[in-house]
Structures are given as structure tokens and as C-alpha cells.
Amino acid sequence: MKLISFPGSVLATVLIGLASFSAHAADIVVGQVAAFSGPLAPTGTHMRAGAQLYFDAVNAAGGIHGAKIRLLSKDDGYKTEETIRLARELLKEAQPVAFFGFVGTGNVEAILENKVLSEAGIPLVAVRTGAASVVQRNDPLLFMTRASYAAEVQKIVDQYATTGYSSFAILYQDDAFGRDVLGSAEAAIKEAGGRLVATGSYAKNTTDVGAAVKTIAAAKPQAVIMIANTAASSEFLKQSREDGNFAQYVALSVTDAAQVVKRIGADKAAGLVLTQVVPDPNSPTVPLIKEIQHNFAKFKPKDVTANHTFVEGYLGAKVLAEALRRAGPNPTRQKVREALESMKNYDAGEVFISFSANRHTGSRYVDITILNQAGKLLR
Structure with missing residues (x-):
């Protein structure tokens, strides 16, 4: 060699x-x-x-x-x-x-x-x-x-049902995500003795929420659960506020609070409640x-x-x-x-x-936060 x-x-x-x-x-x-x-x-x-x-x-x-x-x-x-x-x-x-x-x-x-x-x-x-x-x-x-989203929805419904809210409406994205969580929300509302008075949807990858705004406003719900991404949640909240519908609006953790404030301003975002699946980044x-x-x-x-x-x-x-x-x-x-x-x-x-062979959903952490007038999240 x-x-x-x-x-x-x-x-x-x-x-x-x-x-x-x-x-x-x-x-x-x-x-x-x-x-x-x-x-x-x-x-x-x-x-x-x-x-x-x-x-x-x-x-x-x-x-x-x-x-x-x-x-x-x-x-x-x-x-x-x-x-x-x-x-x-x-x-x-x-x-x-x-x-x-x-x-x-x-x-x-x-x-x-x-x-x-x-x-x-x-x-x-x-x-x-x-x-x-x-x-x-x-x-x-x-x-x-x-x-899970079901855990987030359950936290929302429990929170409002125990404080006297009985009529709910739901905005949802018309796809696998929205329809899945819609089912969980309907079941949670029924179990809590509440009424689902209206639902409204929008197409995935759009913010075409105008029809949903009108449908939900006409039903006069006490609380509106938004099963939507940040862009759609922001547009829905903006149009609802402009139309004079001042129900309590609650979004899942897929909606980002800071982005909502950036898109529509702190004045229109104030009072929006959001669930969170991780701790407050300012704590x-x-x-x-x-x-x-x-x-x-x-x-x-x-x-x-x-x-x-x-x-x-x-x-x-x-x-x-x-x-x-x-x-x-x-x-x-x-x-x-x-x-x-x-x-x-x-x-x-x-x-x-915690994971195991039979359980691959590792966390149960769910918290509720609210945006104040300055556009800051509070617990």
C-alpha cells in the first residue's frame, strides 16, 4: 500500500x-x-x-x-x-x-x-x-x-358561571382547530347550566369576521369566547367595540395580548380576558x-x-x-x-x-389574565 x-x-x-x-x-x-x-x-x-x-x-x-x-x-x-x-x-x-x-x-x-x-x-x-x-x-x-384547549375552555366557563354569567356566544375559526374547541365549549357551557345563544365563524387564514360580529351582537350574550388566532380575535374585538357590543370577551391562549394591543390600540383591547398556558413573562x-x-x-x-x-x-x-x-x-x-x-x-x-406511555399531554397549567387600560396584562 x-x-x-x-x-x-x-x-x-x-x-x-x-x-x-x-x-x-x-x-x-x-x-x-x-x-x-x-x-x-x-x-x-x-x-x-x-x-x-x-x-x-x-x-x-x-x-x-x-x-x-x-x-x-x-x-x-x-x-x-x-x-x-x-x-x-x-x-x-x-x-x-x-x-x-x-x-x-x-x-x-x-x-x-x-x-x-x-x-x-x-x-x-x-x-x-x-x-x-x-x-x-x-x-x-x-x-x-x-x-389542552378543553382545559382552557373549562377554566373560562367555570370562572364566569360561578360569577353569574349564563348566556354565552362563540366565535370560532372554521377549520379543525375551531370546530374541535367549539365542541368542548358547547359541552362545558351545557354542563355549567349556561346557554349558548349564538355562534359565528370565519375562514382560516383570513380576518373576515364581519358576519360573525353581527350574528353575535344580535344575540346579546353576556360573554363571548373567541376560538381564534390573534389577527382574527383583534379584528372581531375591534368591530364589536365599534358596533357598541360591550359583552365580556375572552380569548384562548392562541391569541397574543401584546399583538392585539398593537393591532387595535389599548383603548379597544382593554378588558379582554385571555387564558394562558405558561406563567406571566413579567413575573x-x-x-x-x-x-x-x-x-x-x-x-x-x-x-x-x-x-x-x-x-x-x-x-x-x-x-x-x-x-x-x-x-x-x-x-x-x-x-x-x-x-x-x-x-x-x-x-x-x-x-x-409529566409524560408516560399512556399520557403525552405533559402540562395542566392554565391561568386567566386581563388587559388593562394601559394595554398591560394583569392576573
Whole structure:
């Protein structure tokens, strides 16, 4: 066998290249497909930014078993067919060990129904949905780090039924997400002895809520539950206020308070009640939030605020990173899945996550907040 010799400079270049390749190959790749354009762009952007902040902190501290986490994200524009196509593209191009932070009930359902996860054997962690249709599947590869929409709706109805509210109306997005939560809301209202006096819908990826505004206003409900994204919730609230309908408006956690204020102004947003599935990002007494505030100041993410969606992304990333630690060096998709199922009362900073083989909805945390006249959230 003939040995090939290199001049010193060439050999150094080869060795540097090999070292660079080795370091790159050791990265732990996490893939995300979410909305970074369209009406849900703020949701996808803040989910990603929250996750990236946690991964930045982990990487700066040496990574996971010496390996850095690399988050690769693709924009599906909140379109289900794009979610499927781009997820398969990521699997082929980057071979991620896990998926993270997909956005939308219909989008997640499409991933499950088209067997994208099962064919690749890849876990998906921290999706932005809490729909019963997704929760009840208990898919072996899907791990949710937020409470269900049914739990949010139950919190709303319980809160208002116990304070004398009896007539409710519902605005919902006319798709898998909206129709799913509509069913949960109807059941909760009936169980509480209330009356559903009107429903109104709008088409996904639009803010065409005019007809729903008129239908619901005509029924004169005491409270209106909005099963809608931020853009549609904002437009519905704006038009309702302008039409003189001053019922109590309550939105699920998929509506971002700061974005509502930005879109329609603090005067029209004042009094809007929102459920939350993570702690208040301005509460430094909660260890998770204190940690986020510290890392936000240290790594200075651009063009985002540390809102509830940001916290949700950070929390989900922290749960995934803990699974990667438990999976050991050179984690596989199967080892990550097994590590996730081993989590029992994992303390992410006074927010506790529990999974098992039979339960993949890891959190029950639900809180209620309200926007004041200055556009600030209060508990």
C-alpha cells in the first residue's frame, strides 16, 4: 500500500477541514415547520425565538454531552400541505433527531394522518395546539407541553358561571382547530347550566369576521369566547367595540395580548380576558421566568418580545433538551422518545411536566389574565 504524504500547510488544512466536519457532524439537529408568514407569523416567530434562546444558553454552556443543538426552521405559512411537504424535506435534508414547535391543529393533524412521524420514527415536541382531536389520539410520537384547549375552555366557563354569567356566544375559526374547541365549549357551557345563544365563524387564514360580529351582537350574550388566532380575535374585538357590543370577551391562549394591543390600540383591547398556558413573562418570582429574563438579557434576541408564546417556545425547548440529556451521547430518535416518556414531574422552573406511555399531554397549567387600560396584562 502506497502512503500519500502532504506538505505541512496542506496537511494542516486537511486536518482543520476534518475537525470542522467532525464538529458539524456532532451537532444535534432539531427540525421545525411552522408559520413564519401569514396571520400566524408572530406565533411561529416567537415559538422559534423562545426555543432558540434556550438552545443558545445550552450551547454556550457546552451543549448536550458536548454536542451543540442546531434548530432548523421552515415556513409553512400555516398551510397544511406545506407542513407535510416541508417536514419530509427536512427529514431528507437534515435528518433531525426530533421535530419541535409545529403550529396549528390542522397542520399537526395532517402530519399525524399522513404518517410523517411514524414512518420516520421521529418524536415531535411542543406543538402549538391543545385540540381534543390531537390530545385524544395520544400519538406515541407526539409530546405536548401545554394544557389542552378543553382545559382552557373549562377554566373560562367555570370562572364566569360561578360569577353569574349564563348566556354565552362563540366565535370560532372554521377549520379543525375551531370546530374541535367549539365542541368542548358547547359541552362545558351545557354542563355549567349556561346557554349558548349564538355562534359565528370565519375562514382560516383570513380576518373576515364581519358576519360573525353581527350574528353575535344580535344575540346579546353576556360573554363571548373567541376560538381564534390573534389577527382574527383583534379584528372581531375591534368591530364589536365599534358596533357598541360591550359583552365580556375572552380569548384562548392562541391569541397574543401584546399583538392585539398593537393591532387595535389599548383603548379597544382593554378588558379582554385571555387564558394562558405558561406563567406571566413579567413575573420574576417564577424560576422559569427568572431564567428566561436572565438569558434574554444575556443573548439579546432581536425583533421579538418575551411574551407568553416566547415562554411556551422556551419551555418546550427546555423539555426537549432534558430528553436529549437523558438519551445520552449520540441520541437517536427512539432514545429521545423513551427519555420523554420517562419524565415524571420534571421541574422546568415551578412549571411541571409529566409524560408516560399512556399520557403525552405533559402540562395542566392554565391561568386567566386581563388587559388593562394601559394595554398591560394583569392576573
